[in-house]
Amino acid sequence: MDFRPTQDQLALAGAVRDVLGKHPAPGTPGQDGPEPGVGGVAGALWRDLAELGIFGVRVPEADGGLGLGHPESVHVFEELGRSLATGPFTATALAATLLPEYAAGRHRVGLGDLTGGAPQLLEHLDALDALLVIEIVDGETPGVAGHSQVLRVEPIELRADAVPHPVDPRVPLHRLRQKPLRGEIVGDAGTADALLREGALLTAAYQVGIAAVLTERAVAYAKQRTQFGRAIGSFQAVKHLCADMFARAELARAAVHSAAVQLADEAVGSDGADLPAAAAAVSAAKLLADDAAVANARAAIQVHGGMGCTWEMGLHFYLKRAWALSLAYGRAAEHADLISESL
Amino acid sequence: MQLRDTPAQQRFREELRAWLRAVLPTLDRQPSQDDWPARRSYDSHWQALLHQAGYAGLNWPAEYGGRGATPTEHLIFLEESELAGAPYVGVNFVGLLHAGPTLIAEAGPEQRERHIPAILRGEEIWCQGFSEPDAGSDLAALRTRAVLDSDGEHYVVNGRKIWTSHAEVADFCELLVRTGPPDGPKHQGITWLIMPMDTPGLTLRPLKTAGGSTEFSEMILEDVRIPVANRVGNEGDGWRIAMVTFAFERGTGFVAEVVWARRRLLEIAALARENATWEDSEIRRRIARLAAEFDALWALVKRNVSEAEHSADGIPGPGSSVFKLRFSEARQHLDDLHAEVRGRDSLAFDDDLCTYDGEPGYERLRSLAYTIAAGTSQVQRNIIGERILGLPKEPKEPSAASAAKGDGR
Numbered sequence: 179m180d181f182r183p184t185q186d187q188l189a190l191a192g193a194v195r196d197v198l199g200k201h202p203a204p205g206t207p208g209q210d211g212p213e214p215g216v217g218g219v220a221g222a223l224w225r226d227l228a229e230l231g232i233f234g235v236r237v238p239e240a241d242g243g244l245g246l247g248h249p250e251s252v253h254v255f256e257e258l259g260r261s262l263a264t265g266p267f268t269a270t271a272l273a274a275t276l277l278p279e280y281a282a283g284r285h286r287v288g289l290g291d292l293t294g295g296a297p298q299l300l301e302h303l304d305a306l307d308a309l310l311v312i313e314i315v316d317g318e319t320p321g322v323a324g325h326s327q328v329l330r331v332e333p334i335e336l337r338a339d340a341v342p343h344p345v346d347p348r349v350p351l352h353r354l355r356q357k358p359l360r361g362e363i364v365g366d367a368g369t370a371d372a373l374l375r376e377g378a379l380l381t382a383a384y385q386v387g388i389a390a391v392l393t394e395r396a397v398a399y400a401k402q403r404t405q406f407g408r409a410i411g412s413f414q415a416v417k418h419l420c421a422d423m424f425a426r427a428e429l430a431r432a433a434v435h436s437a438a439v440q441l442a443d444e445a446v447g448s449d450g451a452d453l454p455a456a457a458a459a460v461s462a463a464k465l466l467a468d469d470a471a472v473a474n475a476r477a478a479i480q481v482h483g484g485m486g487c488t489w490e491m492g493l494h495f496y497l498k499r500a501w502a503l504s505l506a507y508g509r510a511a512e513h514a515d516l517i518s519e520s521l
Numbered sequence: 522m523q524l525r526d527t528p529a530q531q532r533f534r535e536e537l538r539a540w541l542r543a544v545l546p547t548l549d550r551q552p553s554q555d556d557w558p559a560r561r562s563y564d565s566h567w568q569a570l571l572h573q574a575g576y577a578g579l580n581w582p583a584e585y586g587g588r589g590a591t592p593t594e595h596l597i598f599l600e601e602s603e604l605a606g607a608p609y610v611g612v613n614f615v616g617l618l619h620a621g622p623t624l625i626a627e628a629g630p631e632q633r634e635r636h637i638p639a640i641l642r643g644e645e646i647w648c649q650g651f652s653e654p655d656a657g658s659d660l661a662a663l664r665t666r667a668v669l670d671s672d673g674e675h676y677v678v679n680g681r682k683i684w685t686s687h688a689e690v691a692d693f694c695e696l697l698v699r700t701g702p703p704d705g706p707k708h709q710g711i712t713w714l715i716m717p718m719d720t721p722g723l724t725l726r727p728l729k730t731a732g733g734s735t736e737f738s739e740m741i742l743e744d745v746r747i748p749v750a751n752r753v754g755n756e757g758d759g760w761r762i763a764m765v766t767f768a769f770e771r772g773t774g775f776v777a778e779v780v781w782a783r784r785r786l787l788e789i790a791a792l793a794r795e796n797a798t799w800e801d802s803e804i805r806r807r808i809a810r811l812a813a814e815f816d817a818l819w820a821l822v823k824r825n826v827s828e829a830e831h832s833a834d835g836i837p838g839p840g841s842s843v844f845k846l847r848f849s850e851a852r853q854h855l856d857d858l859h860a861e862v863r864g865r866d867s868l869a870f871d872d873d874l875c876t877y878d879g880e881p882g883y884e885r886l887r888s889l890a891y892t893i894a895a896g897t898s899q900v901q902r903n904i905i906g907e908r909i910l911g912l913p914k915e916p917k918e919p920s921a922a923s924a925a926k927g928d929g930r
Contacts, residue, residue, distance in 0.1 A: 417906035436820035462813030
């Protein structure tokens with residue numbers, strides 16, 4: 179057992195962080211940031227990240243990917259979260275595990291989970307080259323009807339209306355009017371489950387990045403801001419907010435890493451690895467990471483006082499993203515139910 | 522980043538499992554919690570069995586009779602012992618987790634030879650004389666006074682110690698005393714002494730907990746004479762020496778309990794299914810959330826252990842404060858949830874359990890202390906804030922007199 183990240187994993191995370199550092203997002207310290215491009219995706223950032231291979235982390239080298247595993251993926255996605263990078267990163271990386279042509283990141287792929295029925299809000303639709311749709315199969319074919327499947331849909335085929343005022347201004351939304359009429363079946367119910375599971379894991383990793391970077395920002399502010407003649411971080415009332423932020427981020431990261439390792443062990447069929455346990459671990463990671471991101475965003479705003487509530491301080495961008503992601507790839511109640519089935 | 526056993530770890534685990542399977546059925550039923558002589562003999566017997574099998578002092582260096590096991594093997598031992606339902610360390614807790622490691626790190630050769638083998642064999646029971654009525658979280662404010670006698674060979678000790686576990690059956694006490702001036706710098710002038718528990722002038726007063734346990738005592742020391750030869754380390758160096766033990770306590774003290782808590786949660790889930798509280802989605806999801814929390818805590822333990830295994834000194838780092846903080850709170854939620862699932866049954870202690878261990882009402886009351894013992898949650902948050910995050914300490918207190926004057930205005 180050695181649960182520490184390997185040097186290679188840290189190096190990969192470092193490379194991603196370097197690239198992200200060249201493209202600061204709005205809301206990150208000192209940055210109004212560049213205006214994002216069409217559909218809320220910054221083209222230059224996307225290209226640089228694609229060049230690093232982040233969309234094909236889990237795709238075999240023979241198919242043009244990096245040939246790595248879930249533990250490496252979560253390191254990449256924690257970095258994306260730290261930088262609050264916006265774009266269909268998760269969905270494109272998921273699509274690449276299914277269809278290696280997406281590994282190079284030349285296309286932008288979205289994902290819509292319609293198993294709860296339409297209408298549904300889709301992110302970044304104007305930037306997408308393709309959309310994976312997970313839906314329940316209609317009809318009466320035994321063994322198939324009533325189960326989920328994965329479709330690849332041309333965005334142009336969709337009937338959707340732009341949402342004029344998304345809560346998170348950096349992630350454009352469209353409201354889907356009806357289920358897509360045409361699409362190519364690219365996966366069955368098992369594939370759909372695997373996509374949603376991995377999507378939950380990557381989203382959890384992104385949320386850990388938000389939780390961790392906000393801890394750092396709150397701590398830095400608490401050291402520098404003085405009131406009553408001393409740094410506010412010397413007051414236990416503020417110090418303990420920061421300590422709780424740190425604890426939430428650490429615990430959530432441990433959960434994400436544990437889920438990544440269990441899912442990787444399951445993928446290669448290691449002794450003692452089993453899918454229900456790995457799936458429950460992913461759900462646990464998502465629950466804790468969603469909590470950590472949302473609670474830390476609130477706490478960061480609290481530590482920043484009145485300025486924390488302002489647009490220009492930018493902390494609201496993290497909170498809005500954390501809210502949105504906690505509703506992506508399974509809500510808290512769904513993950514809790516999944517865990518309870520394993521008990 | 523992986524969680525699999527190495528072949529050597531796998532072998533260690535399998536040998537341990539086989540030994541536990543063979544030896545556990547030979548044990549008597551655990552004695553009642555209030556029968557101290559019986560508890561001592563039960564726990565000592567278990568420790569002797571561990572010693573014969575080579576599992577005593579697992580993480581202690583081989584030159585002191587330990588096994589020299591790695592932190593990961595130690596974790597495997599705690600995990601497998603708990604899964605198999607093996608006895609806890611019990612009255613040997615202080616000797617094995619505090620006094621022993623401190624003696625190894627700091628004591629002279631004679632002191633080591635005198636005590637360490639006896640602790641390992643379960644023949645010598647230790648207790649801890651650190652906290653005082655007016656020195657709890659602020660341990661360095663301790664006032665129990667040790668004055669060198671005119672013979673130059675004894676300290677004469679006067680004061681009061683509190684929260685002393687297993688004092689009734691202990692042979693020795695790791696005692697922190699103030700040898701420096703009472704108004705001097707509080708972290709200096711503290712000395713670490715070995716006190717034989719049969720020394721005249723020592724009175725024990727049982728301190729009953731909210732759960733009814735008599736595990737703790739108050740110790741009253743009146744002109745207790747302790748040989749200077751029983752001092753560990755230099756006079757005035759006791760604070761640093763005591764801190765060595767705290768790192769051990771926070772690192773490993775609660776680890777086995779995570780395994781226990783995960784198993785208890787499965788029992789609660791089974792009970793909830795049986796009595797249909799499972800149909801209440803709020804209860805069901807609270808159970809699930811706690812499962813997520815304990816699994817994450819277990820992962821955090823593994824990360825801390827992996828880091829300790831590759832650190833120079835093998836001592837757990839400050840990351841263990843995160844674990845202590847979150848585990849102790851989760852543990853209280855667990856006991857509350859258990860009570861909620863049991864409903865009004867939770868108002869009665871279970872008569873069929875001859876010991877308190879595991880009795881849900883007792884555990885619920887016992888867990889009140891979890892966020893207090895071994896550093897309160899508030900102290901853990903200070904440690905995280907100051908030592909990990911680098912936030913400034915609180916400014917020094919104004920003197921009590923000037924503070925009182927300020928209040929008056």
